[in-house]
Amino acid sequence: MDHVIKNIKIDIVQSKKGKYLLTINNKSLKTPDGNIIELPSMKLAKILLKDYESSFKSKPLNIVRPIKITNTAIDKIKPNNIFYINEITDNLNNDMICYFANSPVELVDLQNKEWLPLINYMKSSYNIELIYTSKLFSINQKPDSLLKLKNILNEINIFKLSAIYTLSQITKSIIISLALVNNKISAKKAFENSNLEELYQISKWGKDEEAFDRLNTIKVDIRNIKKYYDSV
Secondary structure, three states: OEEEEOOEEEEEEEOOOOOEEEEEOOEEOEOOOOOEOEEOOHHHHHHHHHHHHHHHHOOOOOOOOHHHHHHHHHHHHOOOHHHHHHHHHHHHHHOHHHEOOOOOHHHHHHHHHHHHHHHHHHHHHHOOOOOOEOOOOOOOOOHHHHHHHHHHHHOOOHHHHHHHHHHHHHHOOHHHHHHHHOOOOOHHHHHHHHOHHHHHHHHHHOOOHHHHHHHHHHHHHHHHHHHHHHHO
8 A cells, every 4th residue: 555645655554463664765664763563454554654645735633633633642652551550549549530629500411420430430440439529629549440450551551541641641540531431431521521611611601712622622522532542
């Protein structure tokens, strides 16, 4: 498979190890740290090829690009897997899903409707019992809960882990991220749940154009990261 853009030829080739590589003008594509990009599936290779094609044609509009997730997987997570797993795990203490508002009643009801099923999902699917609050103090989740999450993340390959890591940064929630990648919720729901209060304020007071554009970018990024995860 080859694509030519302005004298730049991008190919997908399969290595002897069964991995998929991208080549630009017959040279293997490398990460910023100089590692050859070896991909586990043709589907993911096609996503990266499309990403590169679009970058040659115009400046990418979204914050998160597939190549960035891939570079993070290979250059950062692969040599330092434990660091990233610990970071994701520690962030469970700050997960936005565990911090409810105490007013107005309409927002509280909305959070109860949307967030409590996700908290219950962590219990039913992973046996992780979460502490949550509507008070103004930080939560320390039980060590057992953190250990269970760490064990889950340890089983995930570097490309999927990079996608989950990126998702958890965008959504401010590893709970939402796990629910999304495991098809408990849709990308649309992941976006809505991670921006629930802001969307509620917009529904009450109207939209600010700059904030609206930012939210649209987040919506597209969440959808694209889910597509990336599913391709691995």
